[in-house]
Amino acid sequence: MSELETFRAEARAWLEENCPAEMRTPAKGDEDICWGGRNFVFQSEAQKLWLERCVAKGYTVPDWPKAYGGAGLSPQETKVLRQEMAKLGCRSPLNSFGIWMLGPALLKFGTEEQKVHYMGQIARGEIRWCQGYSEPGSGSDLVSMQTFGEDKGDHWVVNGQKIWTSYADKADWIFCLVRTDKTNKYQGISFLLFDMETPGVTTKPIKLISGNSPFCETFFDNVVVPKHQIVGELNRGWDVAKYLLGHEREMISGMGGDGGVTSIGAAMKAVLSEEPVLRAQMALFDVENLTFRAHGERFMDEWKTGKAHPAYSNLMKYVGTELNKKRNELVMSIGGTQALEWESERSNGGSKARNWLRTKANSIEGGTSEVMLNVVSKRILEMPGA
Amino acid sequence: MAMTLNDDQNMLRESARDFMASEAPVTHFRKFRDMGCKDGFSHGLWKQFAEMGFTGILIPEAEGGMGMGQIEAGIVLEEIGRNLSPSPFLTTSVAAVEALRLADKAMRDRWFPGILAGETVIGIAIEEGVKHRPEKIACVAERSGNGFKLTGHKQFVVQGTSSDMLIVAARTAGAVGETDGLTLFAVDKDAAGLSMEAARLVDSAMAAHVKLEGVQVNADAVIGDVDGGWAVLSKMLDAGRVGAAAEMVGVGTGAMDMTFDYLKTRKQFDRVIGEFQALQHRAAHLYGEMEGARSIVLKAQSLMDEGHAKAELYVAAAKAKAGLACNLAVREGVQMHGGIGMTDEYDIGLYMKRDRGLNEFFGDAYYHADRVATMNGY
Numbered sequence: 235m236s237e238l239e240t241f242r243a244e245a246r247a248w249l250e251e252n253c254p255a256e257m258r259t260p261a262k263g264d265e266d267i268c269w270g271g272r273n274f275v276f277q278s279e280a281q282k283l284w285l286e287r288c289v290a291k292g293y294t295v296p297d298w299p300k301a302y303g304g305a306g307l308s309p310q311e312t313k314v315l316r317q318e319m320a321k322l323g324c325r326s327p328l329n330s331f332g333i334w335m336l337g338p339a340l341l342k343f344g345t346e347e348q349k350v351h352y353m354g355q356i357a358r359g360e361i362r363w364c365q366g367y368s369e370p371g372s373g374s375d376l377v378s379m380q381t382f383g384e385d386k387g388d389h390w391v392v393n394g395q396k397i398w399t400s401y402a403d404k405a406d407w408i409f410c411l412v413r414t415d416k417t418n419k420y421q422g423i424s425f426l427l428f429d430m431e432t433p434g435v436t437t438k439p440i441k442l443i444s445g446n447s448p449f450c451e452t453f454f455d456n457v458v459v460p461k462h463q464i465v466g467e468l469n470r471g472w473d474v475a476k477y478l479l480g481h482e483r484e485m486i487s488g489m490g491g492d493g494g495v496t497s498i499g500a501a502m503k504a505v506l507s508e509e510p511v512l513r514a515q516m517a518l519f520d521v522e523n524l525t526f527r528a529h530g531e532r533f534m535d536e537w538k539t540g541k542a543h544p545a546y547s548n549l550m551k552y553v554g555t556e557l558n559k560k561r562n563e564l565v566m567s568i569g570g571t572q573a574l575e576w577e578s579e580r581s582n583g584g585s586k587a588r589n590w591l592r593t594k595a596n597s598i599e600g601g602t603s604e605v606m607l608n609v610v611s612k613r614i615l616e617m618p619g620a
Numbered sequence: 621m622a623m624t625l626n627d628d629q630n631m632l633r634e635s636a637r638d639f640m641a642s643e644a645p646v647t648h649f650r651k652f653r654d655m656g657c658k659d660g661f662s663h664g665l666w667k668q669f670a671e672m673g674f675t676g677i678l679i680p681e682a683e684g685g686m687g688m689g690q691i692e693a694g695i696v697l698e699e700i701g702r703n704l705s706p707s708p709f710l711t712t713s714v715a716a717v718e719a720l721r722l723a724d725k726a727m728r729d730r731w732f733p734g735i736l737a738g739e740t741v742i743g744i745a746i747e748e749g750v751k752h753r754p755e756k757i758a759c760v761a762e763r764s765g766n767g768f769k770l771t772g773h774k775q776f777v778v779q780g781t782s783s784d785m786l787i788v789a790a791r792t793a794g795a796v797g798e799t800d801g802l803t804l805f806a807v808d809k810d811a812a813g814l815s816m817e818a819a820r821l822v823d824s825a826m827a828a829h830v831k832l833e834g835v836q837v838n839a840d841a842v843i844g845d846v847d848g849g850w851a852v853l854s855k856m857l858d859a860g861r862v863g864a865a866a867e868m869v870g871v872g873t874g875a876m877d878m879t880f881d882y883l884k885t886r887k888q889f890d891r892v893i894g895e896f897q898a899l900q901h902r903a904a905h906l907y908g909e910m911e912g913a914r915s916i917v918l919k920a921q922s923l924m925d926e927g928h929a930k931a932e933l934y935v936a937a938a939k940a941k942a943g944l945a946c947n948l949a950v951r952e953g954v955q956m957h958g959g960i961g962m963t964d965e966y967d968i969g970l971y972m973k974r975d976r977g978l979n980e981f982f983g984d985a986y987y988h989a990d991r992v993a994t995m996n997g998y
Contacts, residue, residue: 497996497998500997503998506993506998514989514990517989517990518989520989520993520996521937521989521992524916524937525916525937525941528912528915528916528918529916531623532914532918535622535623536624541624552904552908553908553912607904607905608904610908614904614907615900617880617884617895619896
């Protein structure tokens with residue numbers, strides 16, 4: 235047996251022994267997802283136990299180094315672990331922007347002290363993070379942001395406003411882009427970390443077309459941030475932000491493995507067999523879906539071996555998010571009038587309609603499709619012009 | 621396996637790329653087109669293919685070939701597509717060899733040497749209507765003497781009149797529409813009762829209409845099992861489909877690269893037109909489509925080479941996706957070239973014609989999307 239297959243057997247045995255039966259059923263809604271943090275209320279003893287066991291094993295962040303709370307697994311081992319988790323139907327023990335976004339940025343730009351402290355907290359699910367990037371006047375043109383940190387010697391005093399801050403009302407800390415030099419557009423931004431309980435921080439949820447409020451407006455009124463809470467160099471926060479965005483796009487595109495290949499068509503056979511045009515749309519969608527999964531797999535294999543173009547994740551973000559929107563349009567069409575129901579138990583609280591509306595943000599958040607196409611065109615295809 | 625080419629495959633790609641670009645570039649295709657060549661390809665080039673080892677790429681090493689798989693055949697096909705190099709490679713070295721690999725030793729010994737030498741061409745006689753419907757084969761093979769007597773007609777037999785042998789699918793049992801009861805036959809092109817009419821296609825390839833009027837073949841002409849031909853036929857078709865998909869990746873990429881070069885040089889309104897965002901977004905979208913096609917084709921090839929149970933699903937998806945993406949590439953290509961894209965002198969229109977032919981070959985994108993739906997359970 236190869237080393238990888240030995241690992242697979244071990245991982246499977248560990249999962250079978252340690253993942254509670256209740257955690258092997260699909261999450262029904264957002265409340266079944268463990269986000270961790272100071273104020274998180276566990277929905278069940280099993281949810282708490284599953285997190286604790288994964289924390290002890292390093293499996294909340296399996297590919298992070300052991301020193302920072304991970305299990306130190308190789309990319310191949312991580313892939314195998316995820317495959318085995320998928321086979322058993324294990325829920326993710328911990329979801330967090332700390333794991334997906336801040337952690338990788340700290341690993342690249344953080345000091346040793348920051349890695350041990352912050353990454354450790356993230357791995358243990360102790361601190362829930364939110365991301366402060368966009369501002370009301372700075373969407374696609376993010377670098378025009380104005381939130382300002384005034385230098386006061388051993389600390390900054392931050393004033394300004396962020397928008398589209400995911401779960402800011404539930405987060406414990408924020409990683410935030412703050413202008414520290416008004417004279418330099420790109421090299422005048424710093425990447426700061428601070429506690430959302432710091433005096434002067436307030437949040438206000440934004441109600442979306444889905445009826446839910448996953449995003450907030452976040453206001454900073456003379457917020458004091460100590461100097462040691464900066465990641466990377468002063469005024470070089472844009473480098474960190476760009477890296478993090480790249481990682482985010484890579485993550486969106488790399489949801490691969492065998493995940494998502496199963497067609498939603500089979501379950502909808504009764505409707506599709508009576509509507510040939512809708513069935514045809516579904517069939518063409520399945521072709522695109524299989525294509526995207528193969529594309530993601532190929533991208534990840536090239537990325538890991540350094541063969542992918544550095545801007546390639548922008549392409550994957552564009553393709554993946556447009557595909558997800560298309561999927562939800564089909565789900566709505568196939569669901570018919572029942573998918574229109576907004577509150578009933580029959581419709582699981584309008585989950586289809588709400589998910590459909592939520593996906594419309596996919597091609598806006600994290601860089602719009604139009605910006606992605608600009609980047610692909612200029613950086614990969616090397617088209618001329620500004 | 622990893623979805624990247626290994627060192628050997630990269631080397632093969634380099635040599636195939638150099639070979640096609642120097643020996644069979646678009647000017648070569650034009651030369652044979654303009655002389656009204658009755659074969660639609662050069663026998664000299666086919667010999668050169670043999671010298672490179674390409675003709676026997678799928679023939680087992682023990683039988684003198686290179687013993688490689690669909691990924692390697694696809695590498696050669698992509699370069700063929702990029703250069704519009706006319707040859708019997710797809711039908712003879714990919715589809716026919718895939719079927720013959722499942723035939724008995726006598727049959728392999730009869731045909732492999734000629735293929736390896738670049739002397740033999742094999743036609744695939746499957747289609748009977750204007751669209752790909754392999755299960756609707758109506759051509760009949762009745763038991764007769766020591767073998768069978770074939771009666772019916774075939775069409776879209778690519779390079780049929782240049783072929784030494786035709787692989788003919790005929791019904792030995794069952795009703796039209798059933799997959800059981802089909803049998804594959806190797807029919808000599810000079811067999812009594814067999815006649816062909818060559819037709820030149822839009823892409824200057826030659827395809828034959830074939831009449832079979834009581835063509836007598838011996839029992840040893842059967843490839844695979846009598847009545848159980850669907851197994852071999854499916855393999856042959858899938859090899860041809862994934863091969864055509866790989867060639868379309870080449871055609872589409874060739875058209876796309878040519879178009880992007882044009883966007884970077886053509887000036888209007890005192891600007892290089894590639895500066896216009898309306899064109900940049902379409903270019904970036906097209907690039908994404910071609911990258912997707914390249915990925916699913918590689919996935920399908922590797923699953924076929926592994927003998928994976930999902931290979932059939934991925935081959936169908938690959939043929940569909942490559943067809944859609946390549947078609948977009950040639951349409952955008954002609955449009956973005958503007959007026960000169962409509963001229964015979966400029967190459968982009970030749971890519972548009974080739975795409976059409978390959979899209980129809982062994983089932984178009986809609987046919988294969990329908991199969992994906994069926995295999996996915998709806």
